[in-house]
Every structure is written in structure tokens, then in C-alpha cells.
Amino acid sequence: MKSKIISQKKNAFLGREEFMLEIVKESAPTKAEIIEELGKDKNLTVINRINSSFGKNTFIADIFVYDSSASKDKYVIIPKKVRDQIEKEKKEEEKKQKAAKKAAEVKAKEEGN
Numbered sequence: 001m002k003s004k005i006i007s008q009k010k011n012a013f014l015g016r017e018e019f020m021l022e023i024v025k026e027s028a029p030t031k032a033e034i035i036e037e038l039g040k041d042k043n044l045t046v047i048n049r050i051n052s053s054f055g056k057n058t059f060i061a062d063i064f065v066y067d068s069s070a071s072k073d074k075y076v077i078i079p080k081k082v083r084d085q086i087e088k089e090k091k092e093e094e095k096k097q098k099a100a101k102k103a104a105e106v107k108a109k110e111e112g113n
Helices: 031-038 067-077 082-111
Strands: 002-011 016-025 044-051 058-068
Touching: 002 031, 016 031, 016 067, 031 044, 031 058, 058 067
Parallel strands: none
Antiparallel strands: 002 016, 016 058, 044 058
């Protein structure tokens, strides 16, 4: 995989650095490969889009690298479906923790008697 930075600019207002990367590869690059190629922190890097032209082995990636996790959380929009799934998983985890806690209390009472 070969890559070349087409443009790079600092957006101080949003607390991020914006990259436009041209990638030459036989198949579509994965997000992990692009982040590794760029060499930035994967927790602060957001790949906005990867464009390709039909019949060519070149891909254009639009990438944002945030200065901090606070600025990333402030400006990155999470789709409603994903937010709902995250909330559902949190509720299930809380139910499991409550059930485990209740089971531990019952077991402690049985041992005490």
C-alpha cells in the first residue's frame, strides 16, 4: 500500500487536523490500515470517508485527527442507531451487575444463617 498526503491543514477552531490521503492499493484499504499508515493515535482519528473511482486502484481518504478526546466527543456525530445500541448494551450490563449483586447478597445471607 502506497499513500501520499494530498492536503493537510490545522483546524484550531474544531481542535483537529484534517488530512486528505491518496492511497494506491489493489483492494479497498481498511480503516485500521489507513490509521496505521498515517501514524496517528487510533483513539483520536476519525476516517470521514474513503472514495474510489471505478476501475482504478486509487482511493481518497478524508481523515480527521483530533487534539484531545474531549474535542472528538464534542464534534463527532454518532448515528441514532448506534447510540440506541450503546444505551441498550449499557442497560443490559447494569441488569447483569444488579443480578450478580443480588445473588451475592442472597449467598451471603445463606452463609450467615
